[in-house]
Amino acid sequence: MLEIGSSDGFVLGDASVTLLAPQPDMIFEGRIALSEGSVLAREADSEGPRRSPSANGTPRMGRYREGSRVPAMTWRAPSAQEARALWSARPFRSDRTVGIVRLFNGDMWTDNPAIPALNTGKLNSDGALEPWVLRRVASVCDMSGPLSAVRVVANPPHSVSTTFVGDECLGLHVDDGAGVPIRELPFAYNRISVNVGPGDRFFVFVNLTVADMARLVDIPVVSASFSPGEADAIGQKFLSARPRYPVVRLRVRPGEAYVAPTENLLHDGQTSSSPCKHLTFTGNFHLRGWE
Numbered sequence: 001m002l003e004i005g006s007s008d009g010f011v012l013g014d015a016s017v018t019l020l021a022p023q024p025d026m027i028f029e030g031r032i033a034l035s036e037g038s039v040l041a042r043e044a045d046s047e048g049p050r051r052s053p054s055a056n057g058t059p060r061m062g063r064y065r066e067g068s069r070v071p072a073m074t075w076r077a078p079s080a081q082e083a084r085a086l087w088s089a090r091p092f093r094s095d096r097t098v099g100i101v102r103l104f105n106g107d108m109w110t111d112n113p114a115i116p117a118l119n120t121g122k123l124n125s126d127g128a129l130e131p132w133v134l135r136r137v138a139s140v141c142d143m144s145g146p147l148s149a150v151r152v153v154a155n156p157p158h159s160v161s162t163t164f165v166g167d168e169c170l171g172l173h174v175d176d177g178a179g180v181p182i183r184e185l186p187f188a189y190n191r192i193s194v195n196v197g198p199g200d201r202f203f204v205f206v207n208l209t210v211a212d213m214a215r216l217v218d219i220p221v222v223s224a225s226f227s228p229g230e231a232d233a234i235g236q237k238f239l240s241a242r243p244r245y246p247v248v249r250l251r252v253r254p255g256e257a258y259v260a261p262t263e264n265l266l267h268d269g270q271t272s273s274s275p276c277k278h279l280t281f282t283g284n285f286h287l288r289g290w291e
Ligand SMILES: [Fe+2]
Pocket: 163, 173, 174, 175, 262, 267, 268
């Protein structure tokens, strides 16, 4: 049963998206924050979104998609009740679990010569990285289904949103790369995104599935065929209808990765005071150690 709290806080029912960290030695003190809802991107970031610099180092600016929203930039720690709702002990489910794992310790910088080269801008191809990173991914995840690597993406520091289609920045959005009808989103692929850069970055998300959001804003989920942008439209309607609903911000340190059902929830990336790079794979990733 879905419920909205009296202050438009979390949905605390069984249907919400939850966090899992199967490695018991990871410490999350101060790494999870909640925003006071979402705001129009143009109001939060009046200068406009920054893209990664061109090859000659020239900064490049983009523009926000009409009506796009980003988390309100005032962050707070979750309450004890919110933390319990977020850190459910529910088993991993690829359609509604955001997982975080450490793949590399300090050895990320020495084991593979491609990493320092990548971070000093001397390496344009990530081809040398993929098999090396995938071996580590396989040590924490069962992988199945078609696997594909999204190239290394670089983002400048202090980015409020990191998702671009051409020059247009999306803000919070739902992916539709899998081409799956709304009703079949629980079976869409998920992704793992590895922080291969020198600084912390953030994965931001709303802890509701597309079906949860549709129910909460009274949109019938009947589509049996894929329609591009349909899931995202449900997410945008939810954000407009519930502008105070908290957005979760998860800090992802260098060498760590998050696993997330990005076809089935509102999400985006943000950067810290450091430039960031991440290497992403889509497929079917199931975190071990939490069955
Ligand atoms: Fe995305």
